[in-house]
Structures are given as structure tokens and as C-alpha cells.
Amino acid sequence: MSDVVKMENIQHSYNKQTVLKEVDLAIPEGQLFGLLGPSGSGKTTLVKIIIGLLTPESGTVRIEDKQMPSFQLMQKIGYMAQSDALYNELTARENMQFFATLYKIPKSKQRERIVEAADLVNLSDVLDQTLETFSGGMKRRMSLAIALLHQPGLLILDEPTVGIDPVLRASIWEAFRKMQQAGTTIIITTHVMDEAEKCDNLALLRDGYLIAQGSPEDLRTQSGTETLETAFLHFGGAGHAHTGNR
């Protein structure tokens, strides 16, 4: 299997504070890949670098062997931001139509894609309500549906299941699995251990350093611990402890 995302020696800082250091990461095609780390560890920055919103100070990102940022590649990526970036004055359908058009989905296909995506996140019944009436969880699902609209080959989800109840979370994970089977590579960030457990491979991030990589099983055996949580502590302690607060 080839690598969809390849990052080499990524370094980035905000206001002279280094947020990412020496990050090398390869994400194989078709995987459900998790970026695990506490808040402030640099997950979102890393994600923004992958989708091309940020250009790192040094290092390169290649997607399908082409250098980011590139408009051509952006067309192939689905992105769900950490905060819901939606237009509250508009209805769910209007929001989806807007983003569908930005991705140049032809009008004839839009209707069908919107219904499919809304169905996947259980929002079919409320498609014509304005988002002002939506709960936090509904908006989260709306964002996810928008990320799926153009059937991207690479899906990048920044904390996708925050504020979603356990039942729905399970069904969303099921949807991830289905998309994965259809050939989609999925990258999700999380700080929840039991979600990380469900990923094929994980990269542990702490204070801007990648402290470990591997499948959840690998990580546990490597560290000789029983749970991911203790494994995380193990790698964190042994690696680059207290190098900053990011």
C-alpha cells in the first residue's frame, strides 16, 4: 500500500513559539489514521498543514506524491474543522449547496449528494431548517456531512465526535468504516483514548513532537503497558518531556 500523505521534517511556529518540531509522518492509503494528543499538542496545526491552510516554516507535505498546497489536491480532500464553520442564517440544505458549489459538484448531482450525506449523519428530516434551530451535536454532524459532499479520497476530521452522543457516535464510526472500505483514507484527531483505540494506526503528539507511531496494539507492546493511556504516558515521559506548553 502506498502512502497518501507524506510529511517530512515539518517545523512550524506561531509568534516565535514553536508548535511543531521535526515531524515526519507517512499515512498509508485506505487507513483510518488517528492523531492522538492532549489539547495544545499541535494536532490542529498539523491538520491545517496537511490540508494546505498553513504552509510550514520548513519541511514538505506531499499528498499522492504531489506537493501541498495545491488547488488540485484540495479538491480531493474533505475537511471538517474543529469549530463548526457554518452559516446560521441559512438552512442545512443551503449550507450544503454552498459548499457543494465551491467544490464544483454539478447542479444535477448536488441534490442527490446532499440527500446522501445528510442521511449518513441523520439530518435528513431537518434539511430545510435554518441552523439557528440546531443543537451543538447537530451542527457537528452538519459539518461532517459537508466534508463528505464531494466524495473526497482523503478525509481530514478535526475532533469530529465532540458533543455527539454515544449512540450517534457509534453510527458515525460505522460510517467511517464504510467509507474506509470504499477506499477513503481518513485522518482524525482526537484526545479520547477509546476513539484512538478504533484507529488502524496512531501517531502520538505531544508538545509539538511526534513521540510514537504504530497501531494501538504495537504501541501497547512497545511500551509494555496495558492501555493506550499508560502507553501515552510512557512515551511522553521517555521522550521529550516538558519542552514547552504547546
Place this chain on the structure above:
Amino acid sequence: MRIQAIVKRVTRQFLRDKRSIALMMVAPLLVMTLLWLVLDMEDYIPTIAVTDAPAPLSEALEEQDAAILETDASHGKEALANEDADAHLLFDNNQPELTMEGSNPTATSAVQNVISSAVKQLNPNAPDLDVSFLHGSSDLNLFDNTGSVLIGFFVFFFVFIIGGVSFLRERTQGTLERMMATPLRRWEIVAGYLLGFGIFIVIQSIIIAAFSIYVLDIYMAGSFLSVLVTAFLLAITALSLGTLLSAYAKNEFQMIQFIPVVIVPQVFFSGVFPIESVEWIDAIGKIMPLTYGADALKAIMIRGEGLSAVTVDIAVLIGFSAAFIILNIIALKRHRTL
């Protein structure tokens, strides 16, 4: 297609925000009306207290538009102090002495006018001056004079606020970044915004200009279309400036802080107040878009000139807009370098 999507979305959002529509369309009319009430008044009639004046002068004064109050010396002073009179004309041993109340410049100059006309009337040798007007008329009052400038100002002000704040909201609610995660080009965002708001700007310009000219009956010598073109260009400048400056505001409150810094000073130099002809003061006005818009509006509305006479103003406004638009496209690099 993408630009069209932004235009459609911006329009939809704005149409659902009834209050902002009201601010953009109705608020300027309200303010213009209030201004008209304040500025569009008849000439001030001064009250002059007179003591021991010779009979011919008293008669002459009364023939002018002035209220005369015959008093003795002490009551005259009292009338001034109580603001019952605007001036006190006292003849002491046939020597005239005029004391002004002085706190109101309009009243002071009205008194001066009345007295000088009366004196002229007493002196038959004074030449009778025939006054005619190249532009305007003797009826051109403060509202006619400043109104043309203020039309430009209100268009500028309201468009700046609404355009700036709504673009800012794209930043704060994260939708700008979300759009940037799609293959949308930076210039397409700016173009979409200009076109989307452009529709409302045209409507607003028509409403404000038509209301001022046909309802408030502001002095208008030129063509309505020329006024519209100027107002529209001024509004596009305001919109591009507002969206540009929103890049340097973290929230709505910071956006409002641009008003005293960026908007209010423009009024001072736009011709509402007569500017001293000191070159460096004039130069300050030269860097402000409103100066050019106001200059063109004045030329069209008061001097009745056509667009061909204000091509410099129009070119400068287009130049300002183009510069702000390009700067905005560059400023968007903050959200995505590509």
C-alpha cells in the same frame, strides 16, 4: 460558478437579516431627514435692543428683517444677559455703540447683516449692488450646501460598517477558513463579496439619492444618474475598505473602533466645513476617498456638471477601490498562503 455561489449565499444571508437591511436602507433616510429638519431653515431673524437711536435709523432697522426692542441702557444690558436680544445698539451722545450677545455665530452675523443694510439705506450715495449667481441661488441654504456631501458620507459610512462587519464575521465564525480549505481562489472570495453586496449598494444609493432629491428637495442642478454613479463608486470604495480593514480587527468591537479613526476624519476634509486654504491641510484630505466622492457630488448637484467634469474624482475613487481590493486579496494570505 464559485463566485456565483458566494453572491447567492451573501444575498440570502443579508435578506434574512432584516435589521441590517433596515440599517442600510432606512437609517440613512432617517438621518438625512433629521439633518434636513435642523439645517433647512429660514434665515435667522435677530432681535436687537435699541437705546436712544435717531429716528431714521430705527425706521431703517425695522424695515430690515429684525425684531426691534426699544429699551433704556440698563434694560438693554439685561436683555442681552437673558438672551432676549442678540445685540444692544446704544447711542451715547450720538455716538453708536453695538454690543453683541455673541454666543451664537449665526445670530451675530445676522445682526451685522441687518445693521449694515440699514446703514446703507440711510446713505443714498452707496452704490446699489446687483447680485447674481453663477451656481445655486440666494436660497441655497446650509442643507443644500452640505447635503450633497452628506449623501456621500452616509453611503460610505453604512456600507463600510455592514460590509466590514459581515466579512469580519466570516473570519470569527471560521467560515472564511473553511472556504479556504476548498479550492476556492482568494480573489474569488473578494469578488463574490463585492458582487453580493453590490446589489444592495445599488439599491441603497438609489434610495438615499432619490429621497434626498425628490422628497427632501435638496438643491439639485445635475443629472440623477450622475449622482447615482458617484454614490455607487463611493460605496464600492467603502465596501472594499471595510472588508480590507476587517482583517485587522479581532471582533466586531474592534471593527467599530475604526469609525473614529477612519470614517470621522474624512468628514472634516470632505467639504462639510470650509477648509482653510493651507496646502498641507488640503493634502490630508487628498488621501481620503470621501474627499473625492464629495467633491464630485457637489460639482454635480450644485454646479450642475456632468460626469465628464469629474473624471479625476471618478478615476481616483476607482483607483482607491482597486488598491483596497488587491490589498484585501493579499491580506487573505493570512488564512492560506496559496
